[in-house]
Structure formats: C-alpha cells, structure tokens
Amino acid sequence: SAVISQKPSRDICQRGTSLTIQCQVDSQVTMMFWYRQQPGQSLTLIATANQGSEATYESGFVIDKFPISRPNLTFSTLTVSNMSPEDSSIYLCSATRGAAYNEQFFGPGTRLTVL
C-alpha cells in the first residue's frame, strides 16, 4: 500500500488569492492524480501529474487555473489560482503504482473554503 499525506488539511482563503496544496507519498509511485470533490458530489479528475513534464488536464480544467508540479516520484503540488467561491471544494491527491488493475490510493484531502 501507499500512505499519502496532504498539506494543508484545510484552509480559508480570500477571493483572488492562490493556494498551493502539497501531496507526499511515502514510497515511489508511477502515477499521481488530482481530484476535486464538491459538496455532496463525487470525485472529478482534474489532471494527471506527470513527473518531469506538464500535467495532463481533463476537459474543463486548464493549467493557468490549476498549475501542477511533480518534481519526483513521491511529491506533487496543485495550485488553485485566482480563487473564487466556486473553487470551494475538497481537493484530493491520489497515486498508483502502474498497471490498470493496481489499486489507487487517496490522500485525506484538503478542504478549501473561498470567501
């Protein structure tokens, strides 16, 4: 298994500011992902964090709004830029070790509230 931690666990931010969320895995993983979970909703994939190259974004999500870094095999960051109240959500990091059948592990999430 893989243990995933996220920082911060929660934050309250002002409109127009940016927040960077950190994701740390306790062992090397092949793939890392960022999800958003809006209140009462299920998870929506934002992007796949690629080591050493630009992230791959899903439809509806763009790099300018959600820049992502992945400098190595155990760490990634997601920045929520120029925030608005609509960005209030839980942001989750996940990781897997590769093959399609492999389990995908999730971090505890970062609860973001934008005022």
Place this chain on the structure above:
Amino acid sequence: KNQVEQSPQSLIILEGKNCTLQCNYTVSPFSNLRWYKQDTGRGPVSLTIMTFSENTKSNGRYTATLDADTKQSSLHITASQLSDSASYICVVSLTGGGNKLTFGTGTQLKVEL
C-alpha cells in the same frame, strides 16, 4: 458519455442488519470495477477490485458482485456496524484509460443503534 449510477442515494439501517448497494455502469471498454468507502472528511479507501472475469470478491464483511453482461455490480454488507457509516462509491476503470477512474455519486449509508 461514460456513467456510473448508484442506488439508493442514501440508506439508514440498524446495527447488525445486512444491506446491499447497487451500481449500474455504461463505461466501455471496461477494465475493472472498484468499490471504495469514504468516511466523512477522509479520502476514499479501496474495498474491492474486480475485473470483467470475476463475479464476486470479498473483503471481510463486504462482498462485491459483478455481472459484466448486464453491467451491474452490488456491494453487500453483512452484520453492519456503526463504523460502516460512510459513503460507498462505485468506480469503473476504462481499458487503456491510463488508470483514469469514473466515479459514481455514491450511496450514503448510516448505521444506527
């Protein structure tokens, strides 16, 4: 559009009782189906993973079934406990999808005394 639909949306049962949660999917081509448990304020935790060739998979008091022909799955919880109160999410993975998962909206289960 690939979709995963779950029912019921919410469920309340008494401690010690059994319950069954349903999942219907239209995701294609299908690789595997997973059931996750998500406690409030926590990330999802995997309960079972099944490929199209597997009909059933158990994990303690949790038993998942899969009918790939009808594209239906169920999660059966036996002898429920208060700690089973959580959201249960059905998740489907596409073949060649690069580990991309399609999530259902979940069933919110509450176990009461």
